[in-house]
Amino acid sequence: GQQVMQIPQYQHVQEGEDFTTYCNSSTTLSNIQWYKQRPGGHPVFLIQLVKSGEVKKQKRLTFQFGEAKKNSSLHITATQTTDVGTYFCAGQETSGSRLTFGEGTQLTVNP
Amino acid sequence: DAGVTQSPTHLIKTRGQQVTLRCSPKSGHDTVSWYQQALGQGPQFIFQYYEEEERQRGNFPDRFSGHQFPNYSSELNVNALLLGDSALYLCASSLDQGRYGYTFGSGTRLTVV
Numbered sequence: 200g201q202q203v204m205q206i207p208q209y210q211h212v213q214e215g216e217d218f219t220t221y222c223n224s225s226t227t228l229s230n231i232q233w234y235k236q237r238p239g240g241h242p243v244f245l246i247q248l249v250k251s252g253e254v255k256k257q258k259r260l261t262f263q264f265g266e267a268k269k270n271s272s273l274h275i276t277a278t279q280t281t282d283v284g285t286y287f288c289a290g291q292e293t294s295g296s297r298l299t300f301g302e303g304t305q306l307t308v309n310p
Numbered sequence: 311d312a313g314v315t316q317s318p319t320h321l322i323k324t325r326g327q328q329v330t331l332r333c334s335p336k337s338g339h340d341t342v343s344w345y346q347q348a349l350g351q352g353p354q355f356i357f358q359y360y361e362e363e364e365r366q367r368g369n370f371p372d373r374f375s376g377h378q379f380p381n382y383s384s385e386l387n388v389n390a391l392l393l394g395d396s397a398l399y400l401c402a403s404s405l406d407q408g409r410y411g412y413t414f415g416s417g418t419r420l421t422v423v
Binding site for chain 1: 351366407408409410411413
């Protein structure tokens with residue numbers, strides 16, 4: 200079955216440093232979605248990428264979808280303490296199919 | 311406010327018992343999916359309901375069953391509870407089987423003792 204892998208599992212940064220998490224699917228995806236889960240909270244939808252090679256930005260966050268639609272990345276510029284949480288990628292093999300989550304990257308930011 | 315309402319927020323059950331979890335989707339959403347999230351792991355897909363039918367199912371035993379009502383709300387039932395069923399159960403609602411992203415509820419923390 201489809202597998203989604205994410206690295207790194209943990210990332211500790213100083214406030215102001217950049218952060219990147221990488222996501223790789225075992226199968227070609229229709230789209231990839233990114234979610235953020237704060238400690239003790241629930242996943243919150245950040246963005247969906249659909250097109251091959253797509254790049255989207257949300258303020259300090261930059262999301263990329265690979266040309267082969269099998270990998271993706273999330274980059275945060277100049278991290279802040281409010282960025283703390285676990286970032287999950289989740290892929291759909293076909294539009295409307297089940298969402299398969301990666302294991303997440305837990306980000307901690309030291310002030 | 312997540313828009314998706316789940317109840318109860320916490321639950322403690324004994325092995326072998328049965329449990330029912332409830333979910334009210336975000337207004338305007340027609341699809342409900344259920345996920346199990348163990349501590350430190352990503353959510354695992356249980357099943358998805360659309361138009362009151364189970365449309366897709368993950369790798370979970372038949373002890374896990376569900377239902378969607380005409381008002382789009384949903385229930386997750388788990389029979390013969392095992393210790394390993396202890397987890398956060400998340401309900402996610404969406405439009406058109408999740409083509410545009412999901413809105414998650416705050417979850418039900420189930421502890422089986």
